[in-house]
Amino acid sequence: MLSVNELRKSYGSTKALDGVSFDMKPGEIFGLLGPNGAGKTTTIRISLGIIEPDSGTVLFGGKPLTIEMKDSLAYLPEERGLYRKSKVIDVLIYFGGLRNIPPVEARERATRWLKKLELSAVSNRKVDELSKGMQQKVQFISCLLHEPELLILDEPFSGLDPVNQIVMKDIIREMKSQGKTIIFSTHQMEQAEKLCDRICLINEGKVILYGSLGEIKRNHGDDAIHMEFEGDSSNLKELENMATMEVYENYAELRTKEGISRQEFLRKAISLVDVTKFSVEEASLNSIFIEAVRGGKNGGRDVA
Amino acid sequence: MSLKKALVVARWEFVEKVKTKAFIISLVLMPVFIMVMAVVPSLLMNKPDTTAVNIGIIDETGKIAAQLSESLGEKYKLPDGLPNYNVVTISPVDSAREEANRMVLQKVISSYVVIDTGLINSRKFEYVSENVSNFKDISRLQSAVKDILMTNELEQRGVSPKIVEEVTKPVEMETVKLSKGGKEEKAHAGSGFILGYIFIIILAVFVLTSGQLLVRSVVEEKSNRIVEVLLSSTTADEIMTGKILGLSLLGLTQLAVWGLIAFAFGGQMAAFVTVPGSIWWEGVFFILGFLFYSSIFVMAGAPVTTEQEAQQATSYVSMLLFLPIILATLVAQNPSASYIKILTLIPLLTPTMMAFRIPIQTPDLWELVTGSVILLASTYFCMIAAGRIFKIGILVYGKRPTLKELFRWATRRS
Known part of the structure; x- marks a missing residue:
């Protein structure tokens, strides 16, 4: 579907992208992850032909992007905006027109989508008069009117309330079931964990993790112990030689040190506090992310 | 470049702007204002006084006081038939000026003149007033005194009053x-000048309206x-083309509406202004000028956040237009002076200089051709440069690029 090879881009002396490569398969939800400023948006902009890379290539189905192909792409930028003084329906028809959808057809599709997202009532209002969440849904609609094959969504959930997040997620899943390919760019790992088939984690312009979610979870980050307890949390200090721990008032997340079994740790812990829950869980993408980013930074410093 | 998408952009720019209150208001207010x-x-200025001065x-x-009073009284009447001017004689004693000044300040008289005995030789007299910008009174007084002097002189040399009156x-x-x-x-004297002015103003308003909307x-x-x-x-090219198309259509709409208003109200105006046969050259420079200035607006506007x-950017461009x-009076006096010709061939000035010069005295054919060719070539290059600057500029935020950077963008091929 989309394959990105060795992209490099510098702004002055800062390297925004330093050899980013990944391949997307048709019909998957692909997570482009990374902290703020990692190079996600630059990668997306280059992929869409908005800016030129210093070097590297972007291929769609093995071919470079042409103007005709742009009509089957959709892009929802991170920083949202619509024409504030124009009517919702007019803006949607315009965006449809830019993707070669005739006005009548665009109006029909827009009306259908507005109805689906419970926005029919605002169709003739000015964008200005809509709440932020509504504007975001309208913008999302503007990406869907031309029934794109590839959707690029940059932080689609930021600023949405939980109810609308679910609405959006359902639509993204629906798109996937229709065989569309979706790039989902975010720094919120919980979201990515729930939606993505495969991910590419970039930091400081470099790919640091790449592959299917399951694979990455298996290869990175050991299973963690989640423990809930009652009693004086400071008593747990005694256990510091047995495990690396993050201790909160009534909760701790930890990994036992080498040669220490979980049972051994639990026996000791019971003698110090009243353990109410003790479970072994898969590391979250979030902790893998933090680990990987920190590791990357430390690595960088070592080289320097 | 797909013209289809450029047209989609053009349509959007036109329809959305034409609906705005600001546009509708300017459509009506501007002619009223002009x-x-x-x-x-x-x-x-030409309104007659209603009370005597x-x-x-x-x-x-x-001798002269009485003659002045008579002359002014004969020539200038108020609408009700009474004399427009009352001449108040102040005896020429030593303190006369102080007395006169006091009268002016107390508004007993609006002004006074001082005629000394040497007038005939010096041909000079003084006019004293709080307001020395009252052109109407000043010129009337001046010509009255001049006529009196001439009449006196001629009569003294034995010419009969009747002949004096005739000559x-x-x-x-x-x-x-x-x-x-x-x-x-x-x-009418000066009609070309006025027409030239009108053309410059139309071009300037047209360029500024569309240019500002574009930015x-x-x-x-x-x-x-x-x-x-x-x-x-x-693509950036399609967006730029669409915007220029849409907004120039908007400018044209505006001009058309104003033209209709002028047509409806300004019958006399049309009679006053004679349109020269070379008017279609005016159209050539108008269109080229519009495209040329639009490309400058694009260059100035794209990098702005x-x-x-x-x-600020648009105000610099407007200065060029005006x-x-x-130079208007210089051009009117001698439209074919060589320095005017040279200035006219500078692309930045060509459209407006030509717009102004054509109605006054149509430039030679070689000038018109050279001017339009240079302008056409500059427009072409500026459009290309503007396209390149636009492409980069619209993605630049924050710090405004220096002229050097702009130049680099404009000359870099993608």
Whole structure:
């Protein structure tokens, strides 16, 4: 579907992208992850032909992007905006027109989508008069009117309330079931964990993790112990030689040190506090992310 | 480049702007404003006084005061038939001036003149008033005194008063404009000048309206990042072409409406202004000029991020447009002076200089051709440069690029 090879881009002396490569398969939800400023948006902009890379290539189905192909792409930028003084329906028809959808057809599709997202009532209002969440849904609609094959969504959930997040997620899943390919760019790992088939984690312009979610979870980050307890949390200090721990008032997340079994740790812990829950869980993408980013930074410093 | 998408952009720009209150208001207000500016001062200037004006005179000759009073009284009447001017004689004693000054300050008289015995030789007299910008009174007094002197002189040399009256009658001059084809046409003095002015103003308003809207729409699209969505579905060239098309159509709409208003109200205006046969050259420079200035607006506007910066950028461009107005009197006096010809061939000035010069005295054919060829070539290169600057500029935020950077963008091939 989309394959990105060795992209490099510098702004002055800062390297925004330093050899980013990944391949997307048709019909998957692909997570482009990374902290703020990692190079996600630059990668997306280059992929869409908005800016030129210093070097590297972007291929769609093995071919470079042409103007005709742009009509089957959709892009929802991170920083949202619509024409504030124009009517919702007019803006949607315009965006449809830019993707070669005739006005009548665009109006029909827009009306259908507005109805689906419970926005029919605002169709003739000015964008200005809509709440932020509504504007975001309208913008999302503007990406869907031309029934794109590839959707690029940059932080689609930021600023949405939980109810609308679910609405959006359902639509993204629906798109996937229709065989569309979706790039989902975010720094919120919980979201990515729930939606993505495969991910590419970039930091400081470099790919640091790449592959299917399951694979990455298996290869990175050991299973963690989640423990809930009652009693004086400071008593747990005694256990510091047995495990690396993050201790909160009534909760701790930890990994036992080498040669220490979980049972051994639990026996000791019971003698110090009243353990109410003790479970072994898969590391979250979030902790893998933090680990990987920190590791990357430390690595960088070592080289320097 | 797909013209189809450019047209989608053009349609959007036109329809959305034409609906705005600001546009509709300017459509109606601007002609009203121009009419008020053009008509009211001249109406006021020529408006007759309704009450008599008292003018003092300190007359050392003892003769002129009476003649002045008679002359002014005969010539200038108030609408109700009473004399427009009352001449108040102030005896020419030592303290006469102090007395006269006091009278002026107390508004007993509006002004006074001092005629000394040496007037005939020095041909000089003084006019004293709080307001020395009252052109009407000043010129009337001046010509009255001049006539009196002449009459006195002639009579002294034995010429009969009847002959004096005849030879001092005013002379009328009819102005006839000779066009390049050798055709003679009666024309009001200065009509070419006025027509030239009108053309400059139309061009300037047209360019500024569309130019400012262009810059503003770029700034809006940048500030809410719509520009990224646009660029992901079309190309920078298409966006730019669409914007220029749409907004020039908007400018044309505006001109058409104003033209209709002028047509409806300004029958006399049309009679006053004679349109020269070379008018279609005016059209050539108008269109080229519009495209040329539009490309400059694009270059100035694309890298801008805030509304404030946009205003600054447009004000620089507007100054260029009005430069020929500063030179207007020089051009009117001698439209074919060589330095005027040289200035006309500078592309930045060509459209307005030509717009101004053609109605006054149509330039030679070689000048028209050279001017339009240079302008056409500059427009072509500026459009290409503008396209390149636009492509980079619309994605630049924050720090405004230096002229050097702009130049680098403009010359870099993608």
